[in-house]
Amino acid sequence: MSDSDYSRRKFLTNSSMAMGGIAMMGSGLPFDLMPQSLANNDKPVRLGFVGIGGRGSYHLDVALGMEGVVVPAICEIKPERLYRAKRWIEESGQPTPTLYDRGPTDFRRLCEEEELDAVICSTSWEWHAPICLAAMRNNKHAVCEVPIILTVDDAWELVETFEKTGKWASLALEQAMLESTDGLTLLNMVQKGVFGEILHSESGYVHDLRFVKNNPAEEPWRLAYDVTHNGNLYPDHPMNKIMAYENINHGDRMDHLVSMSSKAEMLHDYAVLNYGKNSEQAKMKFKQGDVNATLIRTVNGKLITLNYDTNTPHPRELFKIQGTKGVYLNGGALEEPKIYLEGRSPKAHQWESASKYLEEYKHPLLKNYNPAPRKSAIRGHGGSGNKTPLTWHLLIKALREGSTPYFDVYDSVTSSIIFPLTVKSVANNSKTVDVPDFTKGKWKTRAPLSFV
Incomplete structure (x- = not known):
């Protein structure tokens, strides 16, 4: 088909x-x-x-x-x-x-x-x-x-x-929603109306992976996708949070998107610098633009901006959520999360630290989840903490109870579908591409994300 x-x-x-x-x-x-x-x-x-x-x-x-x-x-x-x-x-x-x-x-x-x-x-x-x-x-x-x-x-x-x-x-x-420092707490703030109605979210996967792609001991298979594809190839980390904040598939849905990529230069330059201009890496031809930007509009008129950049030198990505009553900004080179709430922040149109709000609205699930420390730090790629991650606790709970995880099959495929749709948009001179409704209309009545 x-x-x-x-x-x-x-x-x-x-x-x-x-x-x-x-x-x-x-x-x-x-x-x-x-x-x-x-x-x-x-x-x-x-x-x-x-x-x-x-x-x-x-x-x-x-x-x-x-x-x-x-x-x-x-x-x-x-x-x-x-x-x-x-x-x-x-x-x-x-x-x-x-x-x-x-x-x-x-x-x-x-x-x-x-x-x-x-x-x-x-x-x-x-x-x-x-x-x-x-x-x-x-x-x-x-x-x-x-x-x-x-x-x-x-x-x-x-x-x-x-x-x-x-x-x-x-x-x-x-892990983006449940394990990030502000994921669940921001959801609590959004659902309590702190930011008013959410109008726009902006984030992405902005992470310098040139070394990882070129190192056989790391993830060289990523490099192969840069040869064959051009779009947003890794949307799920930011969308895991954005979909919850904008009620995607739970009262709203993504309607259409448009995607655009820059030229591809950085992987070639990296190969020449590190392996020489006559190396096999330097001879590779890459489709993936170094910077990709995607705009997504929902049926209810909300906007999502997704950035994808794994080839240029920079700190990690920013995350912003904008509502009718204020805005939240975190990540990148910021020393701490920032917030501005109209009529509530001490100075008009000036950022303040978000720390007191993140403490005030800390999600109850985070307050109550305190597993016993494990005997040693967890091995592998995912952090070196010594406590069972909340994601795993909820997964095993869902399996025991016969329920679905908080991110179900409809949400999961909706998050990942941005990959092929952006590739299609970029290949067609950044023409608009419709987003399928995998819920087949049930998004209108499916309740927002709620943790009991």
């Missing part, structure tokens, strides 16, 4: 309902498909891991430190990673896992043969949707690293499979 055909397709319709526990309200899972297998909190949660590199090893180490979570199976194409994970599992006191190492598609055998509650996918991007679909079609939920899909067809296939099987695929371990 071509991208232009999605609006004409007919899909299953299902009534919306609110989920219990700490979950996304109004996620729309049909009641007769609600899984019951994990209703007993005494039953271990069984997880299989596919891809155990930097992020995969981080997730594995978190899981091994949680009571009642077991890892019976792991899948990895690199032997050194596979056997490191095997050792970690055994050292945690769990039985030796079944190893799946017969090439890049051996995840299918894992999904077919293992009795698991969920599969954790942390592979390179092109395998994300196939792994999620294999899990869902074999009676397992899927939790995926970003992006969850690369094409419009894959997005619709995930939605269809969820609605047919009741098994979800989710970006449930995306």
